Structures are given as C-alpha cells and as structure tokens.
Amino acid sequence: MTSRPGGRSARVREAVLEAVHAELTEHGYAGMTVENVAERAGVHKTTVYRRWGTVDVLIADALDHSRETGWPVPDTGTVEGDLIAIATEVADTFADPERRLVPIAIVAAALQSTRALDAKGRFYAARHAEAAQVVTRAVARGELPPQNDPVELVRLTCAPLYHRIFITGEPVDRATAALAALAALAAARAGLL
Incomplete structure (x- = not known):
C-alpha cells in the first residue's frame, strides 16, 4: 500500500505523534500506553498497534519526526x-x-x-x-x-x-x-x- 503525502496516513501520523508528546508529558514513559495514545489521537487502537506496535516505537517515531522537521x-x-x-x-x-x-x-x-x-x-x-x-x-x-x-x-x-x-x-x-x-x-x- 502506498501512502500519499498529506493524505489520511499523514494526518493519522500527525495526530498520533501529537498524542505521543501529550501522553509523555502527562503520564511519562511508565504511564504511557498505546491505548491512551490512540484515544487521544482519535484513532482506533488497532491502527496504532498495526503501524507502531509498542510505546517504544511510538516514542522513536515521534523523535524521528521531530528530527525530520x-x-x-x-x-x-x-x-x-x-x-x-x-x-x-x-x-x-x-x-x-x-x-x-x-x-x-x-x-x-x-x-x-x-x-x-x-x-x-x-x-x-x-x-x-x-x-x-x-x-x-x-x-x-x-x-x-x-x-x-x-x-x-x-x-x-x-x-x-x-x-x-x-x-x-x-x-x-x-x-x-x-x-x-x-x-x-x-x-x-x-x-x-
């Protein structure tokens, strides 16, 4: 599957990564969950699990995204x-x-x-x-x-x-x-x- 820049995939990523930052600041690493990130981002948790899988991958992607900016x-x-x-x-x-x-x-x-x-x-x-x-x-x-x-x-x-x-x-x-x-x-x- 090919994702379009600026398409739904990009919007989902942006929402999820914003949620990662919010969850990290509010709950810290130990209190952060994939489910809470998904809920805060307004996406289904299976979407987050399928694309990122774990909290560690979410955090790494958030940092990589910041680096790319x-x-x-x-x-x-x-x-x-x-x-x-x-x-x-x-x-x-x-x-x-x-x-x-x-x-x-x-x-x-x-x-x-x-x-x-x-x-x-x-x-x-x-x-x-x-x-x-x-x-x-x-x-x-x-x-x-x-x-x-x-x-x-x-x-x-x-x-x-x-x-x-x-x-x-x-x-x-x-x-x-x-x-x-x-x-x-x-x-x-x-x-x-």
Whole structure:
C-alpha cells in the first residue's frame, strides 16, 4: 500500500505523534500506553498497534519526526551572535514551563528505552549537524581557525546548559546561555576544538 503525502496516513501520523508528546508529558514513559495514545489521537487502537506496535516505537517515531522537521539555523552575521542564538534557544525552551515538558519527557523515556535512546541520539546528531553550519560559515568568513570541529563547538556551547537542566537542576536563562556560548567560542578561537 502506498501512502500519499498529506493524505489520511499523514494526518493519522500527525495526530498520533501529537498524542505521543501529550501522553509523555502527562503520564511519562511508565504511564504511557498505546491505548491512551490512540484515544487521544482519535484513532482506533488497532491502527496504532498495526503501524507502531509498542510505546517504544511510538516514542522513536515521534523523535524521528521531530528530527525530520528542520529548524531555522541562526544567521546573525557573526559566529558570536549565532552561538548565543543557539544557546538562547535552549535556555528559552527549558525556561518555558510548557515548551520544556516534551524534551524533558523524551530524555526521561530515553533512560528507560533503548529504542528511544537511539532515536534521541539521531535527533541530537541531526540538530548538531544543522547548527554546525554557523561554525562552517564562521570559518569561511575568517572568524575561526579551520581546524575546529563544528559539531564539537555546538556541543560545547550547549553542554553547560544541559548540565544545569538535567544534572544539577539549576535554572538557565539568557545570561547563562550567552556565557556558555562565549566560553565555547573562546576555546574555538584558541584552536582547542
């Protein structure tokens, strides 16, 4: 059977994946069921079982779908501005009581599901590769030495924020984001990456 882009199959997938996010944030990985996802999505549970089968597959598909949806890579004209914009997006997401729910639920699910862990890895690898464009542009403009690893600079920019969010529970804000970006940039300018 061939599915048409934008057809019923696409609408069902969108509804189910939205329901996955809602169920994860409301009930967590342990409380999420295929039946609840189907009910929330307004589709019959056999449709969900036939296409996805398990909660782990639902979570992985939700992450893969998010990965497939691009995001606008910052282009402020400077590597400093771009890295601060990337870090600020992370800080703003986790400072917002609503927006933070899904990524926190996904990380928690990845601690309990190998399939979700693999999907989370693919998601962040894709996002880091997209964000690395800011470093590639900076090297082309002569702002950074060419030996820097673009993906590593993005990771180093975001790592202090994720450490606060997931390890110490400290709040993150725009000032913290800017500091993380500037520290990573200093390492890159020194050719340490």
